[in-house]
Amino acid sequence: MLRRLSFVVTTIMCWHLCSFVTLAEGKKPEEMDKFPPGPLEMTTPDPLVRDTVKKQPLTAEELQKLEIALNELNQEATTKLQAGDQETAFAIWNRELRLRRFLGSLAELEALSRVGAIAQRSAGIAWQENERQQVKYITDRLQVIEKQMLTQKSTDLELWRSLAEAYQNVRIPKLAVGAYQQILTLVKKQNNNTAELETLKKIGELSLSWFDYSQAATTYQELLNLAIKQNDQPNEIVYLQQLAYIYEQGKQPQQAINVLNKLAAIYTRENNLTQLPALKIAIAENYQSVARENPNLLQEAFNNYQEAYVTAWKLEQYVSASEALQKLIKLYRSQNQIDEALQASQILLETEKLTTNFYGLMQAYDQIGQLYLEKKEDPQALIAFQKGLELAQQLKHQETYFTQKIETLSKGNL
Numbered sequence: 001m002l003r004r005l006s007f008v009v010t011t012i013m014c015w016h017l018c019s020f021v022t023l024a025e026g027k028k029p030e031e032m033d034k035f036p037p038g039p040l041e042m043t044t045p046d047p048l049v050r051d052t053v054k055k056q057p058l059t060a061e062e063l064q065k066l067e068i069a070l071n072e073l074n075q076e077a078t079t080k081l082q083a084g085d086q087e088t089a090f091a092i093w094n095r096e097l098r099l100r101r102f103l104g105s106l107a108e109l110e111a112l113s114r115v116g117a118i119a120q121r122s123a124g125i126a127w128q129e130n131e132r133q134q135v136k137y138i139t140d141r142l143q144v145i146e147k148q149m150l151t152q153k154s155t156d157l158e159l160w161r162s163l164a165e166a167y168q169n170v171r172i173p174k175l176a177v178g179a180y181q182q183i184l185t186l187v188k189k190q191n192n193n194t195a196e197l198e199t200l201k202k203i204g205e206l207s208l209s210w211f212d213y214s215q216a217a218t219t220y221q222e223l224l225n226l227a228i229k230q231n232d233q234p235n236e237i238v239y240l241q242q243l244a245y246i247y248e249q250g251k252q253p254q255q256a257i258n259v260l261n262k263l264a265a266i267y268t269r270e271n272n273l274t275q276l277p278a279l280k281i282a283i284a285e286n287y288q289s290v291a292r293e294n295p296n297l298l299q300e301a302f303n304n305y306q307e308a309y310v311t312a313w314k315l316e317q318y319v320s321a322s323e324a325l326q327k328l329i330k331l332y333r334s335q336n337q338i339d340e341a342l343q344a345s346q347i348l349l350e351t352e353k354l355t356t357n358f359y360g361l362m363q364a365y366d367q368i369g370q371l372y373l374e375k376k377e378d379p380q381a382l383i384a385f386q387k388g389l390e391l392a393q394q395l396k397h398q399e400t401y402f403t404q405k406i407e408t409l410s411k412g413n414l
Contacts, residue, residue: 038137039094048099058102067103070096074111086122090134093118097141105145106159112138112145113166120170135170142166146179157186164202173206177215180206197226204242213250220246237266244282253289260286273311277320280308281327288331301331309347318355325351329367342371362391362398369405382409 045051048069049058058066073096081089093115100111116138123131146163154160164179180203187195200223207216224239226232240263247256260283267275284304291298305328312321325348332341345368352360365388372381389402 038140039091040097040137040141042098046095046099049102053102063103066099067107070099070103070111073099074114081118081122087130090115090119090130094134094137097138105149106156106162109142109145109159109162109166112142113162113169116142116166117169138166139170139172139175142170143175146175150182155186157183160186168206173210174212177203177206177212193226197223200226208246211249213246213252217243217246217250217252217255233266237263240266248282248286251289253286256286257283257290274315274317277308277312277315277317277324280304280311281320281324284308284324284327298331298335302328305331309351313351318351322348322351322355322357322360333371338371338374342368342375345371358391358395359397362388362395365391366402378409382406385409 048066050062073092077089077092077096080086080092097108097111097115100108116135119131119134119138123135142163149156149159149163160179160183164176164183167173167176167179180199184196184199184203187199200219204216204219204223207213207219220239220243224236224243227236227239240259244256244259244263247253247259260279264276264279264283267273267279281304284301287297287301287304291301305324308324309321309328312318312324325344329341329344329348332338332344345364348364349361349368352358352364365384369381369384369388372378372384385402385405389399389406392399392402
């Protein structure tokens, strides 16, 4: 029995091996490495299209009938998806997509965009391999269409916009940006300022969505130039704010400083001083970053923090004044400028009193106590910690911390 089974197994293995060799003989080595075509690349004849279509294109009447049939396929696939049969739904949609190309590139792109959005949404919810693979099939087809459009040097704006939207629907912003850049070139040639503006905004938003700060900066700089040229100050401010954010995210502090200073100049010129404290704080923070390589610029950080709290105090923006002072004190301490840090801390105390921020006041007393300790002036440190304890007891927070500080200093003075 075992001998007979061994003979059968050996025979089957030999048959499979011979079959493989026979198949391989008729194929080139490079063809053997290729994967089978995706569902959108299949060229199997379909009953909805007559066999002689290659010799004679479909008539207007045939195209109309085909479109009706494809709309029915779309509805059928939608019903299957709603019933939970995703595999069948996408098989039907793939058939629809293969046939849509008979209706022209625009019709195919719109269908690819629609199904791509569904596949991407399904993949995002369930994170299933089939849906992710479907997104890839659609993306590959979109890239084939784009290559054809580039080869033909297409100037069809509707086609390019449809392609860009399709790339967005499958959530590949980098490819969408490429399509929008083609659109930008075309609308510039047409001197269509409105379309140019909208296209640039799209490119900027998409570049930010995939963290391409270099492309985003270039785009928003172009938008800024247009706003300045058109004397559009509201949008000039918006684009400057966006550029400041981009440069900060892209770790380009000097460029951020340049942009923020332009914003500050506009606000000062327009007497819109309420925006200045936050701007000055941001400028100071960027100067601190620049000063790591160029220590001579650290004074600019000090200057801007001081300007921030002085302006905020005048405007009665005590929360902003407190923020600027806290950052200034930290900077003073990092440079071992204890006396200056103490002076700023006294101003911080007054600021926290005006905002009735008891927690901030408690922290300010703690900071003053620590600064006096650094100066070896224990009696003044003790007074600061005692005042901090009074607030801690009211807040029922950090009581043990202040008590320990006071006990340690009291023992040291015995």
